[in-house]
Amino acid sequence: MLEERVDQGRRLVNMFLGTSLGAMFLSVFYPLVKYLIPPKLGEPTTISVTVPWKPAELKANSGRIFRFGSRPGLLIKTPAGDLKAFSAICTHLDCTVQYREDRQAIWCACHNGVYDLNGKNISGPPPRPLDPLQVKVRGDQIVVMKG
Amino acid sequence: MRVNGIIGWIEERIDLSGVKHLLQEKVVPVHHHTIWYYFGGMTLFLFVIQVVTGILLTFYYRPSAEEAYESVQFLMTEVQFGWLVRSIHSWSANLMVATMMIHLFSVYLTQAYRKPRELTWVTGMLLFGIVLTFGFSGYLLPWNVLSYFATKVGTNVAGVVPIVGRALLRFLRGGDDVTGATLSRFYGLHIAILPLLTTLILGLHLFLVQQQGMSVPPDVERASAQQPIRTMPFAPNFLLRDLFGWFVALGVLAALAAIYPWELGQKADPFASAPAGIRPEWYFVFMFQTLKYIPARVGPFDGEVLGVMGFGIGGLFLLLVPFLDKRAARGEPSPLFRWIGIGIILYIAVFTALGYLAPGGK
Amino acid sequence: MRIVRQLSFGLFLLAALCLFRVPTAAAMHACIDCHKGLEEERLSRPVKKITDDYHMVKGLKCQDCHGGDHTAFDNKEASHSRAKGFLGKPKRQDIPTFCGRCHSDPRYMRKFNPKIRTDQVKEYYSSVHGKKLREGDKNVAVCISCHDVHAIRAIKDEAAWTYPIKVAETCTRCHADAKYMKDYKIPTDQLKNYKKSIHYEVLTKKGDISAPTCPSCHGNHGATPPGVDSVANVCSNCHAATAELFAKSAHEEAFSDLGQPACVTCHGNHDVLKPSDELLAGGKDTPCANCHEVNSSELKKANEIRTHLQDLAKGIDRAEAILTRAEHAGMEVGPPRFELIEAKDALIKARAETHLVKVKRIKTLTDPAVVIAEKTVKKGQELMVQLQFRRKWLAASLLGIGAVLVGLFFKIREVDRRGGSG
Numbered sequence: 001m002l003e004e005r006v007d008q009g010r011r012l013v014n015m016f017l018g019t020s021l022g023a024m025f026l027s028v029f030y031p032l033v034k035y036l037i038p039p040k041l042g043e044p045t046t047i048s049v050t051v052p053w054k055p056a057e058l059k060a061n062s063g064r065i066f067r068f069g070s071r072p073g074l075l076i077k078t079p080a081g082d083l084k085a086f087s088a089i090c091t092h093l094d095c096t097v098q099y100r101e102d103r104q105a106i107w108c109a110c111h112n113g114v115y116d117l118n119g120k121n122i123s124g125p126p127p128r129p130l131d132p133l134q135v136k137v138r139g140d141q142i143v144v145m146k147g
Numbered sequence: 148m149r150v151n152g153i154i155g156w157i158e159e160r161i162d163l164s165g166v167k168h169l170l171q172e173k174v175v176p177v178h179h180h181t182i183w184y185y186f187g188g189m190t191l192f193l194f195v196i197q198v199v200t201g202i203l204l205t206f207y208y209r210p211s212a213e214e215a216y217e218s219v220q221f222l223m224t225e226v227q228f229g230w231l232v233r234s235i236h237s238w239s240a241n242l243m244v245a246t247m248m249i250h251l252f253s254v255y256l257t258q259a260y261r262k263p264r265e266l267t268w269v270t271g272m273l274l275f276g277i278v279l280t281f282g283f284s285g286y287l288l289p290w291n292v293l294s295y296f297a298t299k300v301g302t303n304v305a306g307v308v309p310i311v312g313r314a315l316l317r318f319l320r321g322g323d324d325v326t327g328a329t330l331s332r333f334y335g336l337h338i339a340i341l342p343l344l345t346t347l348i349l350g351l352h353l354f355l356v357q358q359q360g361m362s363v364p365p366d367v368e369r370a371s372a373q374q375p376i377r378t379m380p381f382a383p384n385f386l387l388r389d390l391f392g393w394f395v396a397l398g399v400l401a402a403l404a405a406i407y408p409w410e411l412g413q414k415a416d417p418f419a420s421a422p423a424g425i426r427p428e429w430y431f432v433f434m435f436q437t438l439k440y441i442p443a444r445v446g447p448f449d450g451e452v453l454g455v456m457g458f459g460i461g462g463l464f465l466l467l468v469p470f471l472d473k474r475a476a477r478g479e480p481s482p483l484f485r486w487i488g489i490g491i492i493l494y495i496a497v498f499t500a501l502g503y504l505a506p507g508g509k
Numbered sequence: 510m511r512i513v514r515q516l517s518f519g520l521f522l523l524a525a526l527c528l529f530r531v532p533t534a535a536a537m538h539a540c541i542d543c544h545k546g547l548e549e550e551r552l553s554r555p556v557k558k559i560t561d562d563y564h565m566v567k568g569l570k571c572q573d574c575h576g577g578d579h580t581a582f583d584n585k586e587a588s589h590s591r592a593k594g595f596l597g598k599p600k601r602q603d604i605p606t607f608c609g610r611c612h613s614d615p616r617y618m619r620k621f622n623p624k625i626r627t628d629q630v631k632e633y634y635s636s637v638h639g640k641k642l643r644e645g646d647k648n649v650a651v652c653i654s655c656h657d658v659h660a661i662r663a664i665k666d667e668a669a670w671t672y673p674i675k676v677a678e679t680c681t682r683c684h685a686d687a688k689y690m691k692d693y694k695i696p697t698d699q700l701k702n703y704k705k706s707i708h709y710e711v712l713t714k715k716g717d718i719s720a721p722t723c724p725s726c727h728g729n730h731g732a733t734p735p736g737v738d739s740v741a742n743v744c745s746n747c748h749a750a751t752a753e754l755f756a757k758s759a760h761e762e763a764f765s766d767l768g769q770p771a772c773v774t775c776h777g778n779h780d781v782l783k784p785s786d787e788l789l790a791g792g793k794d795t796p797c798a799n800c801h802e803v804n805s806s807e808l809k810k811a812n813e814i815r816t817h818l819q820d821l822a823k824g825i826d827r828a829e830a831i832l833t834r835a836e837h838a839g840m841e842v843g844p845p846r847f848e849l850i851e852a853k854d855a856l857i858k859a860r861a862e863t864h865l866v867k868v869k870r871i872k873t874l875t876d877p878a879v880v881i882a883e884k885t886v887k888k889g890q891e892l893m894v895q896l897q898f899r900r901k902w903l904a905a906s907l908l909g910i911g912a913v914l915v916g917l918f919f920k921i922r923e924v925d926r927r928g929g930s931g
Contacts, residue, residue: 013923017916024394024909034227035203069217070843072850092719096854110857111719112749125719125747146213224841230899234839383924391917398910405903408839 048145063099085144086119087131174378175385178367183253192393193243200236210334212327215290216414234404244430255488258475259362265469270352272466284333295415307451432502433495539582540571558660604651632730673718680723702780741771754864789815817875824882831889845888852878
């Protein structure tokens, strides 16, 4: 009789242990599988961003702000028709710069800093040129990348 | 049973007697110091966690100065449970160094390094160095401000070693400064070279432990002259207890990852100045703090060089202790070495605390 | 024995070399050679100072400014000979022309720096300092008052008295000294006031050397305070957008009719504080109350503007706070942070727009930005909810682990009893 009770006890412990171990195994397996499934956003987008405009849409001598990672970028089309991109963060006190058609230059409204079409600081307080970004045109798409 | 059939099939082809002996015959001594036996296995368990989470991380991490930070950010936010894998990896690394130190010092203070286990001790010390290198190289990989400057300071200290210092610094950094080249090197070191070395040396370490069995502290050994030492079977008793500890560790890791997720900080900017209060990981802090206290010049010698040489000599002492401690080798009590060990533990504890509490060290 | 002899000889040679003064290039110069040993401090001081002098770096020496014969060693008459063009120490009122001998000569200066200006002396005589010097006032600043003498550093040298971060100290060595300035009818509290300003803070704490300091508004060589009608022109060099808006507003005419200068009437001249939205509160102590009645419709408008600005500012602060909390808890906040930049830009624009004093314009700027700030707060709250999910997941898995531990505990007990631990 005692033997049976001991056996039952043993079976109970084994069952309990087995089930809980199984549950733990699943709770490790589940995140693992989800981790390995590729996420919606294929890869980190802070390196390259496709701007939402087509090359033909942009007029010469104009500029637009777009999102690059978590910071603003400025895409300009020079009067000559070249596409250029820079970080839109002014190197003086971090205001967002804008393109001025009337001056054919990049301007910061905060303290009247001016950058030329190569991003170089030519007037006012900004101590450094704007960080340049690479622009690549692939057919109908404009891709802006770091560097 | 099905299992027996499979085992029988294998036994017809491979000699499984070693494995059988391990599972059926191996015993573990039971005494008031048995608790320390679990720390080696705990370190091994945490290492396995590191390998698994580390391999998972390689699926998304990109080892270049331009992409490393962003790839970790991506991992933490877009990848399902990416935050969990990364936080577990970072926390487990720290826990592993802690359990390894407990393992090291408990082995030291129970003099388990004495004959015939000198080689086990030496392989263990080599593993300790490897694990610290794992920590140092892995710390740089997210390429954030803290890790960039910690690496800068750390490799600077390496450059202070006499004669080979400059070459060593250039070798570590892949150049004169910490750059993307450093990142590539550290990555190769972290995922290929160090794992290979660990496999070889750890394999040797575990083989030796299995071959020689568990060491028993000298006082227990002496007492066993009157009375045989109690033992428990390795399988399943000791293993189950091991498993218990491992699940506790797993729970701790999960809690740490969910409640104190590992921060990513800001992306490294080589042109910015170092933030105030820069400090290496806690297991290097005692060395960092010691160097802060040594004056710039001590007599005709450069203070920093003296400090680094001091650490080198300390490490060498620990490495060679089985060969230096003649009394333990004879099985006699060795209070001098025990006190040295306690002194080293106190030194590390005090200086680590100073590193966090002393003014100017914030 | 031999080695001992060789060593001693070597040591003797070393000692001898140390004791013998090998003539250096400086010692080969009669002026320096004599003046450095003179007892009178004011005569030996120049020798100590010229080690820092930029003219020396360019190869000029004592005789290039003071004339005389620099090869006449130990012979005061010969070295100080008028025939050799010795000029000695120029009189204070002659110092500008003394320096101007070179600095106003483009043909000479372009040998060193073709771009350097050569009109400083002319400008100087158009300044208050220059005019008074001509009238015989010896107290006013001359070249050496601001540029030091014998230790004249380059303009770009951070230790130069005229370096942007240090120049205010230089000007106020006289201008903040009440005793020195007691005969002139101008205040001496400019430095005290300037130190309260945002310009001073940006200059000294952020190290932004484009921030205005004394010469930025007053000029350096032609130093004159800008007149009441032109001080706004000075501010508008940097604050162009704001000045444009003010010029289009009703205040432009009103101020010029009253003879009040733009900008400084409300913002001060030296103590230009970081403007706060409270300037618009319309209370008795605001600049508006200087002209407008306390409960007038204009001040009510001002208060309305302030309310719009404050609402937006508070909304942005709330959004920042929750995003920072989420970020510290490990969540990614890049996209909502970017959206918030638009709101922050709008606030800056709206604050500048107050100079046009049109409530509707301000509202068109702040209203959409407030919406953005609120959306960002919502996004932050969503992130915090995700965080809670993690905590719940953790609790569940800890329960699971707890169950395993309980199971293991019993298993261990069973296995031990089965005759394991013998």
